[in-house]
Amino acid sequence: MKRRLVFILGLIVLLPLTVLVGFGIAVARQEKARAQSRYEQVLVGRLSDINSGIAKLVEVHQRELLQILELPTFEPDRIRAQVRTSRLARQLFVIAPTGDLLHPQKGGVLTAEERAFLERTESLWESGESFWIPEEIAATSKKRAIKGRKRVIRANDSGWHTWFWGEGLRLIFWVRRPTGHIVGAEVERAAMMSDVIAQLPVADYTRTPLPKGRIVLVDAQSRPLYQWGAFQPAKGTLPTVAQNLPAPFTAWSLHYFVPANGIGAALGRSAIFNIVTGLSALALSLIALATYFYRESSRDMHEASRRVTFVNQVSHELKTPLTNIRMYAELLEQRISEEDKRCRSYIDVLVAETQRLSRLITNVLTFATQRRGNLKLHPKTACVDSVIANVIASFDPALRAMGIEVVLEGKADRPVALDVDALEQILGNIISNVEKYATQATTLRLHREQHAGTTVVTVSDDGPGVPAAQRDTIFRPFVRLSNKLTDGVSGTGIGLTISRRLAMLHGGTLSLVPTASGATFKLTLKTPEANA
Amino acid sequence: MKTAATMIATTLLTALPLVGSAAQVKLDVSLANPVLIAGKKQTTYLKVGLTGFEMEGKSKRTPANIAIVIDRSGSMQGDKIKQAKEAARVAISRLNGNDIVSVVAYDDTVSVLVPATKASDREAILAGIDRIEAGGSTALFAGVSKGAEEVRKFLTRDRVNRVILLSDGLANVGPDTPGALGELGSSLVKEGISVTTLGLGLGFNEDLMSLLAQRSDGNHAFIEHSKDLVKIFNYEFGDVLSVVAQEVLVTINCAEAVRPVKVLGRQADIAGQNVVASINQLYSNQEKYLMLEVEIPEGSVKKPLDVANVKVTYANMSTKTTDTLTSAVAVRFTESEEQVVQKRDKVVLEAAVMQVATERNIMATQLRDEGKVEEAQKLLIFNAGYLQQQAGELESEQLDSYAGDNRDDSMNLDASSWKARRKSMRDVQYKNTTQRSY
Incomplete structure (x- = not known):
């Protein structure tokens, strides 16, 4: 019971937490991707700045070339002289x-x-x-x-x-x-290349707010032409971002490498921090809530078990005086003359009531024992028929008063291993139900069979019976049929539960047999023959 | 022009000389054989020699604008980088407040340690040099580009604008071929920037380094041991600080019947009868020359033949003017072989033999590159013999010494010594073709 509670409470904490962690991870990942793309945009922006610088240089080159091409004549010697002085x-x-x-x-x-x-x-x-x-x-x-x-x-x-x-x-x-x-x-390609390189930053270029990285100018075959920046990327790594140079250098491109953790550093660490903090807070509050529920419920359970213990103790305390009352009532019965019918009937009632009370107390104690898991049988050699006779004798005055005739059929007279108290308790509970609910019945039929280590006792009455829908529920604890018939009749609702439990412990069953009218209980017990 | 019985050199000054005739480049145009056999088509060499004048007084030298570009790649670690820093420090101590200097270091990236600044700002410059530490790859093209950019900040025609590159490795980041670096050199020289390349140790690409220097008309030198770095740096600074003329343009206009065959050693444009070549800088009291092979038509004893007119323009660093020099040369014919030999110009011939032998040495290098070791060896031995013979005839120590070099070259073609030998051969080839002073 307690373990189940812990399990359920754990589930209540873990389930939403797992979902939220999953969600949090998804959000963090998305945030990281977004931060990376933001970061890449910044890097691309830097490359664009560099490229626009190169584009300006190309313009300067173009102007210079336009000047070179302003030849006054196309005389070969004039052209040669121009070539000699034009570095581009x-x-x-x-x-x-x-x-x-x-x-x-x-x-x-x-x-x-x-x-x-x-x-x-x-x-x-x-x-x-x-x-x-x-x-x-x-x-x-x-x-x-x-x-x-x-x-x-x-x-x-x-x-x-x-x-x-x-x-x-x-x-x-x-x-x-x-x-x-x-x-x-x-x-003169080398001159242009040299000019481009001359314009690019030097190795220890520090005027950048970005973490350390490496920018490489590569040619069409991805061979580096020039590079700068304090970071040394491993061979074979792909650039974080890349951009082609402006015309006429479109075959060349700029590759920007940044260390992998550089991106993480730039990413809003706060975002991940927020998510983690939020999740931790939620987990803490869930755990607190679960602990609160656990303590509440274990206090309830503690309380309940205290109550059960109390009832148990009270029942035990009741048992001794009850036995005394019953003993003295029986002594009194022997002293009273046969003629004093009125007195005798009083005593019958007294005995019957003490027996009923005794049954009640036995039930309560058995139930409590079973709840604690300590219910055990103590079989000894006995005869089923004699136990049945004893039980019927104890109910005799009450049944007679209600005008119910007891009919005994079949026999079970072989000496077998049997827990007499258990059988008495089972039959007592069944017959006491007849006494309680089948007040209009006229016959109580007990059929006994015994073969191959099994005893079957069928108890049937011609009372109102049990509605088909409730045939199973009557065996559950604290379930009492609620209808006109049962209203106003007292009961604990544990009699049949205890009886079935005892029958099962005895290797058998107790079930309600469907019949046209009345109620028929079939009790099967495993009763190995004593002399075998 | 005046008719000339012998070689005549006239010098015309189109700009007004401000400091007297001393502050003028000496132009010397001469033929290896001013007298040739008549009635026979033959070739001879025409030498255009240019000698820088002496600047007056130490303080009156041309201010320099120098970018020192130092390779700080992993291979420079240890003694090399230590010596390089020391060399840079020593070199800078020779500069004064009129000079501009910058320091650039590169591995796979480039750092401008000292942006172009006055050389008098010594503390900042030395602090920048101290910050050089070795490690990484070699972005040579980018290093030179950044060095050139620093020079460009104070690029004026009255300064000696130069990038001094010190590297011990192959370019492996960015453009890495001799062609690409050569193109960079060609374009830089048009701006008036020369690149001197100092190759340290045995790991650098001498073709790339020498082509970059050659195209930009800077110096190239092979420094096998880092202990020589300070010395070579000092030589280079000596050159830089003694520049007296820049943007020298030599135009040789050959007479109609004369055919210009080729220019030995130097880059030159030959179109029809015209030969144009440029030399970026002339140093004080040093001669640089252009050696043109010419084909002279059949001539007669009676009539001398005008061979060529030579025009030289240059920026005079002393007078801050653009000066023009002109000269002409003619040849005479004779029937007597003896007279031809007697009249020959030994100095010109010596230079011509030197250039021819250098060309052969370059060819031998190429043969060895193609794996034709034996052919290369044969050519070098032949070259040594040729030089030896010419040395005897012309009584030239220089040719004799170069004959020895070629013999040594021929004995060092095996795989184990080739790497170092090739670098020293390129070094000498460079020295010979550009008349490097050190």
């Missing part, structure tokens, strides 16, 4: 409006560098595609040819072009002259 230009070229290369001219008088340039750029001239004509214009000019409609689209005045040769990406910046000439520069 490795080589310059001029394309005539017709699309032919004016400088460096194939087959012309060229320097070794110019010949090397032609070799590097061969794929550009051989492909037949003119990179200085935007694709949409090339497309529309085709369309125009088909539709015959004239559409004017302004061509770009300048632009970047990339191609691959040798060690990697190469860059061209070109300008369209009003004359239709395209003047371009092969950009």
Whole structure:
């Protein structure tokens, strides 16, 4: 009983707590994900800042290149002089409006560098595609040819072009002259790269509110070109965030690495703290509540058991005077003459009532013993029939007074191992119920059978019987049939419970046999034969 | 031009000399054979020599703007980094308040330990040098980029702008090929920044380091033992502090019938009859030269032939002006072989032989790189013989000594000594082609 209470109370505490912890974890996880995305946004923001710096540098480069490309003439020597002094230009070229290369001219008088340039750029001239004509214009000019409609689209005045040769990406910046000439520069890639690197922060760059991290500028093959920041990411780790560089460096990107615990540090620790605190508070209050209930209920149980003990003690105390009363009443009966009928009937009542009281007390004591789990039988050699005779004799005066005739059928006269007190108590309880509730009955029939170590006693009356719905419930403790019949009749509601319990202890059963009328109880007991 | 029976060198001053004729670069244009056999197409060498003048007084030197870029990768640990720091300290002590200096250190990341500052701010500079500790990889490209950025902060034409790179390792973070570093050098020299590369120990990539220096017209040197670091650093600073002319542009305009074949040792653009080459810096009392191989057409005894006009422009560090020098050279013809030999210019020939032998030495290096050890050895032995013979004819100690070098080279091609030998060969090749002073 107590263990069950503890279990239930534990469940009451644990169940909601588990649910809430689960919920809390989910919330914390969500919060962490949100914090991480917030954090990543900050990192992306930093990369964007760096990128906008690079974009500005590209603008500066563009302006510088535009200046370089402002050639007053296309004289080869003038162009060469320009190349010699322009750090961003490795080589310059001029394309005539017709699309032919004016400088460096194939087959012309060229320097070794110019010949090397032609070799590097061969794929550009051989492909037949003119990179200085935007694709949409090339497309529309085709369309125009088909539709015959004239559409004017302004061509770009300048632009970047990339191609691959040798060690990697190469860059061209070109300008369209009003004359239709395209003047371009092969950009000194190393110079641009060097400028980008020169602009980026140095290793011990500390002007950042973020935890230590590492930003790496990588090329198209993810090889690092430049890096800074105090954090050293393990090989093979993926960047926390990444961003591509602005044109014309789109093949390169910035990778931002931060230590894994860096994110946790940045995450609102307060959020997790709040959740944990809330859950702990809830757990504490639940435990307090459970403890309170536990103490209350164990006080109740204590109280109840004190009461039971009290009843027990009282019953015990009643037993001795009752026995005395009964003994003296029987002595008195012997002294009174046969003629004094009135006196004799008084004494009969006295005896019957003491017997009833005695049964009641026995029931209460048995019930209490059973509750404590101490109920035990004490079988000894006896004859069932003689026990039945004794019981009927004790009820005889009352039954006679009610006009109920006792009919005995069959026999059970073999000496068997039997707890006489238990059988007396069972039969007494059944017959006492007849006495109480079947007042209109005329016959009480007792049928006895005995074979192979089993004794079956069937007790039937022709009274009002038990409603079918309540056939089982009458065996439960403190259940009393409540109807017109039983109203006003006193009872404890434990008689049948005790009886069935005793029958079961005796290796048998007690059940109510369904019949057309009246009530029939069938008692089966395991009664091994004494002499066997 | 004036007709010339022998070689004539005229010097024209287009800018007004402020400190007298002493403050002028000496231009010397001469042919290895001013007299050639008539009636025969033949080649000879044209040398354009430029010698820096002497600055007046110690204090009147050109102010320097130097970035010292030190490799602090793991391999520099121990004596190397200690010596490097000491070398930097000693070098800086030679600078004064007019000079700008910065200190950059790199491993896989780059730190600017001393941003460009006046050299008189000694305490901060020395504190920055003290902070150098070795450990990590080698982001050489980035280190040079950051060094150049520091130089750029005070980049003026009247300063000697230089990045001095000290590394003992291969570039392994960022661009790592000689080509990429060479491109960086080409672009830096156009801004007027030279990169001197000092390779320490046996671990560095000498091709990458020498190409970076060559393209930017700085110095390159191989320092096998870290104890020599202080000495070499001092030499380098000696060069830097004696610059008298910068942005030297040499234009050789060959006469119509004369064909410029190639320039030995140096980078030059040859387009038709024109040869253009630039030399970033000239040092006081040191000669740098351009050696052009020319093909002379058949000539007659009666008529001398104009070979080329030479024009040199440069920024004069003393007068703060851009000066122009011009000169011309002609050849005479004779029937007598004896006269040809008698009239030959031994000094020019010595330099030409030196360049030819250096080219052969470079070729031998390449053969050895391709695994053709025997061929490389043969070539080196042949080269030594050639040098020996020329040394005798021209009575040249320099050629004799280089013959010895080549013989030594030929004996050190096996795997165990090649790594070190290759570095010293590159070092000498560099010294010969650029006329490095140390």
